[in-house]
Amino acid sequence: xxxxxxxxxxxxxxxxxRATLSCRxxxxxxxxxxxxxxxxxxxxxxxxYGASTRATxxxxxxxxxxxxxxxxxxxxxxxxxxxxxxxxxxxxNWPPYSFGQGTKLEIK
Amino acid sequence: xxxxxxxxxxxxxxxxxxxLTCTVSGGSISSYYWSWIRQPPGKGLEWIGYIYYxxxxxxxxxxxxxxxxxxVDTSKSQFSLKLSSVTAADTAVYYCxxxxxxxxxxxxxxxxxxxxxxxxx
Numbered sequence: 001x002x003x004x005x006x007x008x009x010x011x012x013x014x015x016x017x018r019a020t021l022s023c024r025x026x027x028x029x030x031x032x033x034x035x036x037x038x039x040x041x042x043x044x045x046x047x048x049y050g051a052s053t054r055a056t057x058x059x060x061x062x063x064x065x066x067x068x069x070x071x072x073x074x075x076x077x078x079x080x081x082x083x084x085x086x087x088x089x090x091x092x093n094w095p096p097y098s099f100g101q102g103t104k105l106e107i108k
Numbered sequence: 109x110x111x112x113x114x115x116x117x118x119x120x121x122x123x124x125x126x127x128l129t130c131t132v133s134g135g136s137i138s139s140y141y142w143s144w145i146r147q148p149p150g151k152g153l154e155w156i157g158y159i160y161y162x163x164x165x166x167x168x169x170x171x172x173x174x175x176x177x178x179x180v181d182t183s184k185s186q187f188s189l190k191l192s193s194v195t196a197a198d199t200a201v202y203y204c205x206x207x208x209x210x211x212x213x214x215x216x217x218x219x220x221x222x223x224x225x226x227x228x229x
Contacts, residue, residue, distance in 0.1 A: 001170075034208065036153075043219035044153065049208050056214035087153055091208075096169040099153040 002026055002093045006086075006100035012108040015078050021103045023071040023088035032092035035064055035073045038102075039084045047086075048073065075105075083107050110135035112204050112220035120198075120227050126191040130204030130220055137161050137185045141207040144178060144189045146200040147222070154200075158207075159187055194227045201225075 003026040013019045023033070031051035036044035046055040048064035051071060061076040075082055088100040116128035130142070143158040157168035159178045168176045172191065180187040191198060201222040208217040 043203055043205075043222055045219075046208060046215065046217050049210065049215040053210070053215055055208075056216040089153075094167055096155040096157075096167075096171075098155065101152045 001096065002029060002090050002098050004088055004090055004098050004100035006088055006103045008103060009101070010104045010106060012106050013078055014108045015080060017078055017108075019075040019078055019082075019105055021073040021075075021086055021105070023066075023073070023100050025069045025071075025090055027093070028068045029090040029092035031067050032090055033064075033066070033071050034089045034091065035062075036087045036089060036099075037082075037084045038087065044087060078105075080107075110206065110218045112206070112218055114202060114204050114220045114223040116223065116225070118224060118226060120194055120225060121229050122195055122227055123193055126189070126194050126198060126202075126225055126227075128189045128202055128204075128223065128225070129186050130188070132185045132187075132206075137180070137182055137187070140209070141165075142180065142187045143205045143207070145203045145205055147203070148197075148200045149224075156189065156191075156202075196227050199225065199227045 005024045007022045033051045035048040038044045052064045063074045065072050085102045085104050087102050091097045111134045113131045120126045138161045141158050144156040157178050159166045163180045175192045177190040201224050203222045204220045206218040
């Protein structure tokens, strides 16, 4: 099983600032990496697919990068609606399609 | 716009079988892979398994494989989850979801709103 490790567990950032979230895979997943945003009481929302492709309707302030085992999600200028939990997920190796444990992005 | 809706009992007794159904509306259940994913309260996401709409490709998380069955009924635009011999550790919000579709110039997937299943006597 590919283990996905996200850091940090919690990130405190002020609105308008940049946030950088990291995700590491225990083995190469190429670019088969997605990022999801989840708010309390809601289903996860797809942000990034293929490591760097924004999903439909996702604002340009969200960007993804990386390949192999190291990945980054960057939010260039945080808006109030961006404070949530973010998960990375690999879909390169089944079983299973594993998620990271999540990074909680909170208001500083 | 494709919509997914989970349905099933919110309370299941220990050792019994959890049964959930996901109904797909606003689009066709055909040509996609369909998944079940769960999230224990306050914890992260776990992929349970997925099924191709034709039913000829099914894969389960090894950690649950001995207890899980996923099936599809295209005539009803539904796919289902059965998890046997449940314990309190199976208490979670259960989501159904589509595969990510990157045709048509953008990538998107569809999720149900989730349903909380509590295992308790």
